[in-house]
Amino acid sequence: xxxxxxxxxxxxxxxxxxxxxxxxxxxxxxxxxxxxxxxxxxxxxxxxxxxxxxxxxxxxxxxxxxxxxxxxxxxxxxxxxxxxxxxxxxxxxxxxxxxxxxxxxxxxxxxxxxxxxxxxxxxxxxxxxxxxxxxxxxxxxxxxxxxxxxxxxxxxxxxxxxxxxxxxxxxxxxxxxxxxxxxxxxxxxxxxxxxxxxxxxxxxxxxxxxxxxxxxxxxxxxxxxxxxxxxxxxxxxxxxxxxxxxxxxxxxxxxxxxxxxxxxxxxxxxxxxxxxxxxxxx
Amino acid sequence: xxxxxxxxxxxxxxxxxxxxxxxxxxxxxxxxxxxxxxxxxxxxxxxxxxxxxxxxxxxxxxxxxxxxxxxxxxxxxxxxxxxxxxxxxxxxxxxxxxxxxxxxxxxxxxxxxxxxxxxxxxxxxxxxxxxxxxxxxxxxxxxxxxxxxxxxxxxxxxxxxxxxxxxxxxxxxxxxxxxxxxxxxxxxxxxxxxxxxxxxxxxxxxxxxxxxxxxxxxxxxxxxxxxxxxxxxxxxxxxxxxxxxxxxxxxxxxxxxxxxxxxxxxxxxxxxxxxxxxxxxxxxxxxxxxxxxxxxxxxxxxxxxxxxxxxxxxx
Numbered sequence: 001x002x003x004x005x006x007x008x009x010x011x012x013x014x015x016x017x018x019x020x021x022x023x024x025x026x027x028x029x030x031x032x033x034x035x036x037x038x039x040x041x042x043x044x045x046x047x048x049x050x051x052x053x054x055x056x057x058x059x060x061x062x063x064x065x066x067x068x069x070x071x072x073x074x075x076x077x078x079x080x081x082x083x084x085x086x087x088x089x090x091x092x093x094x095x096x097x098x099x100x101x102x103x104x105x106x107x108x109x110x111x112x113x114x115x116x117x118x119x120x121x122x123x124x125x126x127x128x129x130x131x132x133x134x135x136x137x138x139x140x141x142x143x144x145x146x147x148x149x150x151x152x153x154x155x156x157x158x159x160x161x162x163x164x165x166x167x168x169x170x171x172x173x174x175x176x177x178x179x180x181x182x183x184x185x186x187x188x189x190x191x192x193x194x195x196x197x198x199x200x201x202x203x204x205x206x207x208x209x210x211x212x213x214x215x216x217x218x219x220x221x222x223x224x225x226x227x228x229x230x231x232x233x234x235x236x237x238x239x240x241x242x243x244x245x246x247x248x249x250x251x252x253x254x255x256x257x258x259x260x261x262x263x264x265x266x267x268x269x270x271x272x273x274x275x276x277x278x279x280x281x282x
Numbered sequence: 283x284x285x286x287x288x289x290x291x292x293x294x295x296x297x298x299x300x301x302x303x304x305x306x307x308x309x310x311x312x313x314x315x316x317x318x319x320x321x322x323x324x325x326x327x328x329x330x331x332x333x334x335x336x337x338x339x340x341x342x343x344x345x346x347x348x349x350x351x352x353x354x355x356x357x358x359x360x361x362x363x364x365x366x367x368x369x370x371x372x373x374x375x376x377x378x379x380x381x382x383x384x385x386x387x388x389x390x391x392x393x394x395x396x397x398x399x400x401x402x403x404x405x406x407x408x409x410x411x412x413x414x415x416x417x418x419x420x421x422x423x424x425x426x427x428x429x430x431x432x433x434x435x436x437x438x439x440x441x442x443x444x445x446x447x448x449x450x451x452x453x454x455x456x457x458x459x460x461x462x463x464x465x466x467x468x469x470x471x472x473x474x475x476x477x478x479x480x481x482x483x484x485x486x487x488x489x490x491x492x493x494x495x496x497x498x499x500x501x502x503x504x505x506x507x508x509x510x511x512x513x514x515x516x517x518x519x520x521x522x523x524x525x526x527x528x529x530x531x532x533x534x535x536x537x538x539x540x541x542x543x544x545x546x547x548x549x550x551x552x553x554x555x556x557x558x559x560x561x562x563x564x565x566x567x568x569x570x571x572x573x574x575x576x577x578x579x580x581x582x583x584x585x586x587x588x589x590x591x592x593x594x595x596x597x
Contacts, residue, residue: 111293115293115296115297118293118297118576118579119297119300119301119304121527121530121575121579122297122301122530122572122575122576122579123301123572123575124530124531124533124534124571124575125534126534126535126537126538127533127534127568127571127572130537130552130553130556130564130568131305131308131309131564131568133556134309134555134556134559134561134564135308135309154527157523161520161523204422204477207422207423211425211426211473214425214427215425215427215535215538218425218427218538218541219537219538219541219553220553231425234425234427234428234431237431238431238542241431241434241435241439242435242439245435248428248431248432248435251428252424252425252428252431252432255423255425255428256420256423256424256425256428257423259422259423259424259425260419260420260423263419263422263423264419
């Protein structure tokens with residue numbers, strides 16, 4: 001594909017442009033909040049509590065009078081950091097494990113890796129988080145570890161499952177005849193062929209990571225006060241939902257739009273990167 | 283098939299043993315002395331000594347582990363430190379809510395996802411396909427506990443069709459109880475159904491672009507015939523994987539959703555147990571959840587081999 005047509009299809013992919021745009025808004029909000037927020041999120045102003053959206057407070061104020069927009073901006077840092085590191089942990093460990101298992105399919109190593117995976121997989125991220133919290137107390141770091149561990153078998157299973165049928169294909173056979181070893185075939189031939197699947201799964205896991213972080217902080221197992229987090233804002237709004245629905249509306253919409261943007265970006269990327277889709281113009 | 287099943291059963295047992303070792307290590311060895319951990323820093327030494335005696339902490343680690351596993355096998359999970367009643371009784375009460383909730387949600391998921399994925403795939407590129415896929419994007423992105431809160435606001439607080447939370451118990455009648463589980467089950471099912479619809483669609487599309495499908499079309503089968511006889515069965519393999527993955531999401535999700543609706547299920551139990559540092563309850567509930575996931579994965583593997591004979595021949 002020439003450079004021109006690559007750029008063309010980049011802009012033809014509406015999903016990608018919208019998705020990256022939405023994701024960028026939240027990423028920029030998170031970055032800006034590092035140096036500036038409209039109001040100080042640690043400042044309580046009970047006199048201003050539960051104000052509806054206005055020119056001075058675009059998204060209103062919470063039950064302590066804190067500016068909701070500022071809290072959402074700072075909360076974005078936590079969400080993005082937790083999800084990003086957790087996907088990194090999952091991919092970095094899971095994909096090599098899955099590819100190794102597929103290359104040694106039917107062997108002892110395959111069996112050990114896959115049973116190990118089943119074992120880790122048997123612990124849902126929330127259960128891991130519960131175990132860690134029961135012992136060490138709740139924190140954002142524990143949330144990262146819990147979600148990251150949970151991502152490992154997801155990527156390992158996916159890459160093994162996708163690689164297995166490829167190993168029976170003719171082009172792999174010819175690579176073997178050409179004298180390439182299993183590791184080299186995995187990296188040179190299997191990995192590019194499962195790359196689109198990994199991207200799609202990576203996006204799903206990233207957005208799931210954001211959702212999981214929100215869920216964990218909602219039940220009090222994630223980032224602790226005073227660090228603002230989207231999930232805890234929702235938890236605090238729950239009892240007030242009938243008198244001040246905006247307290248629940250804005251954090252919820254923020255999570256929804258962030259995750260939606262990421263998913264659209266992932267879909268767009270897949271369309272752009274998958275040679276099969278590109279060739280057939282699907 | 284039988285050989286395959288027996289072999290998988292063997293690894294199921296190994297997984298369970300290793301899982302129990304991991305949980306035992308994390309809960310009973312990592313905190314140092316569980317008795318002083320549970321009682322906190324202000325506890326008197328004689329209270330700690332009494333609890334150590336009660337929990338059997340004066341025995342060796344091996345004795346404690348085998349005692350615990352033996353108890354699990356015979357249904358004796360020990361006595362809860364805070365509730366002062368047998369853990370197995372407390373857990374059984376809670377499972378009577380959490381398990382029906384998970385099954386209800388999983389059924390909704392499959393009932394929604396299969397037809398939706400099938401329709402979207404067979405009408406690829408149409409307005410139906412695009413709008414269905416748009417809707418599933420929203421379904422995946424929405425945090426289910428927030429969706430649950432919105433449903434409570436609309437259907438419980440404003441319209442008063444459902445109660446805002448709580449569980450009347452199965453004694454109140456099957457339909458009354460199911461009604462109380464309906465909003466939680468919808469909240470749990472929505473994101474999972476969206477994910478599964480998309481997997482179903484893309485898996486069908488992948489299968490439909492295979493050579494054997496083209497051959498089947500070339501020999502005169504209609505698109506519908508090809509879909510039902512050739513594509514569907516092959517497309518089910520990734521779908522099964524995802525259903526297996528989803529069960530653990532449903533279990534984990536149920537823990538959070540139970541909090542939204544104040545349902546006295548396993549999730550609420552384990553959170554209360556954490557704040558009360560009741561390690562005996564935490565340990566049992568975690569083992570139970572993990573057991574459920576391992577068994578479901580075993581069943582998914584069997585289903586795999588049933589759908590795809592190549593897998594059982596290979597192994």
